[in-house]
Amino acid sequence: MSSFPMRKHPLKLVGILLVTVILGFVMLPAVVVTITAFNDKAILAFPPQSYSLRWFARSLAYDDFRKGFWNGLIVTAWASTLALAIGTGFALALHRYSFSLKSTLEGLLLSPLVIPHFTIGLGLLILSAQLTVGRGFPLVILAHVILVLPFVLRSVFISLQNLDGRLEMAASSLGASPGRVLFTVTLPLLVPGLVSGWLFAAILSFNEFTATLFVSNQAAQTLPVAMYNYVREYADPTLAALSVIYIVVTALLLTLANLFFGLGKILNVDAH
Amino acid sequence: MTQRPFLGWLVSPAVLLALGLAAAMAAILQYSVRAYVPGSLDVGGLTFENFTTLLRPFYLWAFWNTILLCLMTATFTLILAYPVAYALVRVNNKALKSFILIASITPLFLGEVVRTYSWMIVLGNNGFINSVLMSLGIIDSPLQMMFTTSGVVAALVHVTMPIMVIMLTAGLSHIDRNYEKAAESLGAGPIRCFMTVTLPLSMPGVVAGFSTAFAWTFSAFATPQLIGGGKVNTVSTLVYQLGFASFNFPFAASLSFAGLVMTFAVLALMKRAMRPIERLGEQ
Amino acid sequence: MLTLTDTGLVEPASQSLSTARPAVQLDGVTKRFGNATALHEAWLKIVPGEFMTLLGPSGCGKTTLLNLIAGFLDADGGEIFIDGTLVTETPAHQREIGIVFQNYALFPHMTVANNIAYGLKTRGIEAGEIRRRVEEALALVKLTGFDDRKPRQLSGGQQQRVALARALVIRPKVLLLDEPFSALDKNLRASMQLELKEIQQRLGVTTIFVTHDQAEALSMSERIAVMSAGRIHQIAGPQDVYRRPQDRFVASFIGDASVLSGRLVAVTETAAQVAVGPLTVEVPGAPLAGLAAGADVDLFVRPEHLVLVDQDATGPALNGIVKNQVFQGGHVDLYLELADHAAEPVLLRSSGAHSSSKFRSGDIVHVRPASMDLIAFPKQDG
Missing domain, CATH: 2.40.50.140 (Nucleic acid-binding proteins)
Structure with a gap:
């Protein structure tokens, strides 16, 4: 007895090597930033001469970051929840009904996928100036809802397509009113899609930068904006430390999402 | 179905949001034809001067540069993302598959600022690449990678990789494995099988990924701003400078508007040009 | 080239079936997926021109066996011979096997003619000859004139004919049929079965047919290998399998x-x-x-x-x-x-x-x- 996968080796080896190199490119910045974060010196150098945790301490203590973090949470909670509510309703309507201007409305709401973020930011900024409402939380939240809605819409719509319509028919044949069907059958079955849509929206909203830069003011400054302002003024590894925290938390969230929902399914990349 | 229960409840919030977006776009259009009043946030009367200014070589050049940057980024991203997507679809080991998936899409969730900052450390004169190359004695003085187009492209490729991987993987995973088996049984080796069957059938994913990468690159601001450092002008960095450095919002609006028109034009053009290619993958 | 008669592996002819060199021979082929044994030491000899059916419930290992013969899976043990040549380590594209897949797997981006020509092109056959053989193959499956259609413009039965033509045009050493009728409706199925059997006999091509449908197996095959849980329980003609089952499984699986x-x-x-x-x-x-x-x-x-x-x-x-x-x-x-x-x-x-x-x-x-x-x-x- 022998094992035979050898026969596919030459090309397979090239493929494995290629993918490894590419993944190396993808992960390089994260690795470099991690090394930097533990560098004791304020000036970047490789390899670091000595190591410390002081940049972590500083990044956690820095006022603008703390405030940005809380602002970001407020904006994210509002934006992703509003986007989920609006997106779910609209996805249901899209899936079930035909109504006038349906495709126009769909196109308009999906357009932020291709409209540059700075354009949306600038547009909302001018609009707020015209309406004299000024920059701040409401405007930032509005911008975020507009930007993350396409992702929620997509996630919920895919779940709806995978939902067996006969279940709803069965419920209404058993005497359930449309409202009862919606709340006892449709929505409970959509929960995985809703959760993943919300999560996706929350992560994107928390990280949104360009549009937020246009529509936020000092009081409503989110974490990415605070980080941008920091990197323009200082060159020490504080931001590297913060980035490491960011990367670790994000990777953890993604791993959890992968465990509980299967990322492949959320991103619609699984065949089965 | 003639009854449409809750239609109003389901749709009206979305209508309001769409109106908000439309109003913002209308505001840009409206500002773009107003005169700039220096030193004031108010705007003057109707004028087309903003659009004639756009035709100056400096701005035309910026537009052309931006398009080139987007095309380069999308092309390199496609080349790098394809093998990863292919591996994601082909690898059977569940743990390895999860690792590749998470490694390749985590950057998507890190935000532009963190990623751009990381690339500044990688590319800087005292950065990772230069330090490594110098300590190995390969170079004597640092390579200039910051503030160059190549540096910006490298970072932007990194930005658009995840979405490209996702779109290509979606496209590839919908190809029935039996097509490849059929090709193999008919005598096609791995390379021929890939070129004549897998690649053509994955074209819808390629087109979707390329268009999205193009649009995302056009939208990118922090990367060209920080890594380009003013040396690499794109539409996004110019809009920001005009708005927040000189408060010339009318001109910023006209630049944005032109950029929007250009984005849609390029995407439409790309769709048209790629239709015969995309048709290859129709199932 | 190593042939079985050279090595003396072939026993002296005791019955008519084993006089010729086997078209396909499996010597104790085993396949495992992780801890599960999908195929347990399969021994099988198929005579040139024979119509052999692998019959069994889903998960019995028949598709695994088919994939092993085709070269899509690597065996964990045992040897596979096709036409007397050891092919255990030969990649699929060098085995010269024609396959009709369950869903036909017609290349959606190619015309009918290009689908059929695909295997000829990989063999570097010159264009005129390809055109001639494609026409011939289309005539064989009664689809003359369908050259420029795309697969999606064809009915299920027509798609199957194209798939058959594509597999046969390369003059394969063995034709593998993976549940080819399961996607057809009942009436069409019966006529396609007759037609397939007729073409198979006319060309005399060795055929391995995988199915879970015993009626199909009993009516079409010269011999049937009844499989369950990764093992071949009995290899015999349809009459014998039905009348003289070798064990409880065969007795209860075939017929009522x-x-x-x-x-x-x-x-x-x-x-x-x-x-x-x-x-x-x-x-x-x-x-x-x-x-x-x-x-x-x-x-x-x-x-x-x-x-x-x-x-x-x-x-x-x-x-x-x-x-x-x-x-x-x-x-x-x-x-x-x-x-x-x-x-x-x-x-x-x-x-x-x-x-x-x-x-x-x-x-x-x-x-x-x-x-x-x-x-x-x-x-x-x-």
Whole structure:
């Protein structure tokens, strides 16, 4: 007895090597930033001469970051929840009904996928100036809802397509009113899609930068904006430390999402 | 179905949001034809001067540069993302598959600022690449990678990789494995099988990924701003400078508007040009 | 090139089947997926021109076996020969095998003609010859003139013809058919089966046909390999598989069979006597070899071999109660409860002429197995 996968080796080896190199490119910045974060010196150098945790301490203590973090949470909670509510309703309507201007409305709401973020930011900024409402939380939240809605819409719509319509028919044949069907059958079955849509929206909203830069003011400054302002003024590894925290938390969230929902399914990349 | 229960409840919030977006776009259009009043946030009367200014070589050049940057980024991203997507679809080991998936899409969730900052450390004169190359004695003085187009492209490729991987993987995973088996049984080796069957059938994913990468690159601001450092002008960095450095919002609006028109034009053009290619993958 | 006759691996011809060099030969081929053994030491010889069917329920390993022969899977043990050549380590694209897939796998981005030409192009055949052979193949499957259609413009039956033409045009050493009829509706299926069989015989191409449909297997094959749980249970002609099943699995999987509880009276190498109630029947001895007289055995009876007898007829019979009567068009199925002799209701099939509405449930009837093609196996616990 022998094992035979050898026969596919030459090309397979090239493929494995290629993918490894590419993944190396993808992960390089994260690795470099991690090394930097533990560098004791304020000036970047490789390899670091000595190591410390002081940049972590500083990044956690820095006022603008703390405030940005809380602002970001407020904006994210509002934006992703509003986007989920609006997106779910609209996805249901899209899936079930035909109504006038349906495709126009769909196109308009999906357009932020291709409209540059700075354009949306600038547009909302001018609009707020015209309406004299000024920059701040409401405007930032509005911008975020507009930007993350396409992702929620997509996630919920895919779940709806995978939902067996006969279940709803069965419920209404058993005497359930449309409202009862919606709340006892449709929505409970959509929960995985809703959760993943919300999560996706929350992560994107928390990280949104360009549009937020246009529509936020000092009081409503989110974490990415605070980080941008920091990197323009200082060159020490504080931001590297913060980035490491960011990367670790994000990777953890993604791993959890992968465990509980299967990322492949959320991103619609699984065949089965 | 003639009854449409809750239609109003389901749709009206979305209508309001769409109106908000439309109003913002209308505001840009409206500002773009107003005169700039220096030193004031108010705007003057109707004028087309903003659009004639756009035709100056400096701005035309910026537009052309931006398009080139987007095309380069999308092309390199496609080349790098394809093998990863292919591996994601082909690898059977569940743990390895999860690792590749998470490694390749985590950057998507890190935000532009963190990623751009990381690339500044990688590319800087005292950065990772230069330090490594110098300590190995390969170079004597640092390579200039910051503030160059190549540096910006490298970072932007990194930005658009995840979405490209996702779109290509979606496209590839919908190809029935039996097509490849059929090709193999008919005598096609791995390379021929890939070129004549897998690649053509994955074209819808390629087109979707390329268009999205193009649009995302056009939208990118922090990367060209920080890594380009003013040396690499794109539409996004110019809009920001005009708005927040000189408060010339009318001109910023006209630049944005032109950029929007250009984005849609390029995407439409790309769709048209790629239709015969995309048709290859129709199932 | 190593041939079997050279190595002396081929036994001297004892029957007509093994005189020729086998078109396909499997020597103890094993395949594992993780801890699960998908195929356990499969031994199989297929004669040139033969129509061999791999039959079994889903998950029995038939598709694994097909994929191993095609080269899509690597064996964990054993050797595979095609046309006398060792191919265990030959990649799929060098095995010269034609395959018709369950869903046909016609390249959606190519025309019918390009689909058929694909295998010829990979062989570097010149354009004129390709055109000629494609036309020939299209004529063979009665699709002349369909050259420029795309697969999606074809009906299911037409797609299958194209798939068949594509597989045959390369003049494969073996034709593999992976449940090719399962996507067709019933009427079309029957005519395609006839047509496929006709083409196969005309070309004389060695064919391995994978199916879970026993009717399909019994009607089309020259020999059937009955598989279950990764093992080949029996390799024999359709008649033999049905009439002389080698074990319990084959007996119950092929056709309908009811199980009666019996007691072994006596057993020799060739025959055994089994008592069921007042009856004693004769069955082949081999399956019961080694059992002591008095042992419990299960007697397998085909529905058409159970006959109704009149109460006043001579000879012993079993008493049964009619549980259910099902009209099947050409015949009637009676389900009978045989109190002490069978755990499950026993099926009796009588031709339609035999009065369809004679019985009501609860009626008492008398039955007797006709003493032909009965077979018994040691009683299975549980």
